Amino acid sequence: MAGRPELAVVVIGLRAPAELVAAVRSVIDQNIPLEIVIVNSGGGNAQALVDNAGLNVRVVEVEQRLFAGGARNLGIAATQAPFVAFLAGDCLACPRWAEERLHHHRQGAATVASAILNSHPRNLVACAAHLVTYMRRLPGLPAEKALRYGVSFDRKLFDLYGLFDERMALGEDTDFMARLPEAMQPVWDPQVLTIHRNETSLFRLVADQYRRGRRLGAYLRTVEGEKPLRPFRRIFRDRRNVSKLAKEGLSGRDRTFAMLSLPIVWLALFAKSLGSAIGARYGEKGRRQ
Incomplete structure (x- = not known):
């Protein structure tokens, strides 16, 4: 070698x-x-x-x-x-x-x-997209809180x-x-x-998170037999954690912009939660199985 x-x-x-x-x-x-x-x-x-x-x-x-x-x-x-x-x-x-x-x-x-960095750390939509998807892979997080x-x-x-x-x-x-x-x-x-590379369009962010949630819900339905309400609650509950993780995992202006994006984060989390509930009920293709 x-x-x-x-x-x-x-x-x-x-x-x-x-x-x-x-x-x-x-x-x-x-x-x-x-x-x-x-x-x-x-x-x-x-x-x-x-x-x-x-x-x-x-x-x-x-x-x-x-x-x-x-x-x-x-x-x-x-x-x-x-x-x-x-x-x-x-x-x-x-x-x-x-x-x-x-x-x-x-x-x-x-x-x-x-760890994951945001491609557009001064864009509020991109900050929201980053937090929704990677809040547990921010570089400032201690090892015990990081998803690996x-x-x-x-x-x-x-x-x-x-x-x-x-x-x-x-x-x-x-x-x-x-x-x-x-x-x-x-x-x-x-x-x-x-x-x-995070999404910078609000419409595309919401649509993307809905699709991600639907795939996750369909996966949980197949693997764990999840009922629709449980994944919805599980995902939407992250609105309680995101600001804490952002404060711990980011610093300086990155943290400031992340905190300003929180209203968009909550909207995106709702879209992802809704998608997960529909995926858990109907599967990813929208048909009862």
Whole structure:
């Protein structure tokens, strides 16, 4: 393995979105050698996209749409580095994102999580979108309060515990990490930072959160047999936590703008809660099952 990259990064795209180029560039711009592969599904031409941008990156194209688990598994199969990280096409890797991960992996960590930054920290709608989705992954949170996602893995784990479930519309990473012993749960290091491109339109934010809630409700209906009212209450209850987490997880002007966005947060949480109740009752496609 001398001279070979220690970390593979799988950049996941759906229908070859234009922002995929920026995601790949953010990985290329890390200050260490990396094994990079794009897995794009659902159509589009990711190869032409990166070629036109002058990027020399391997691309795996799949015509049918894959859930994230399927895309992850293709990326694992297409790479060889001893550690594997994943980056969604609507995200950016911050400087030292890869280096800090490798630091922990070299120290023996099997899994390393990442904190999330807001792409538009001075836009109130984007702040609200960020808090609704990532309030428990803010960089200032202590380890005991942080949700540990955005994980990189020691490749040996996939031999020991299997791959990601390709049938799951969401939660494939939760499912995989539930198989791991407690000692292998992800390290929380706020220096491993990912930027998420958050919605800046109020209408699109509400619609997006409704869709997210509906997918979650359908998932809970299938996996846990949830009744509609329970996920609604569970999600909407987060309005009590969001300001506390924002105060603890953010600082300076980021915290100020986050607090100003709270009325929008509550609206978005209601939309997500409503979607979860409908998903729990009818499933994601709107039909009784």
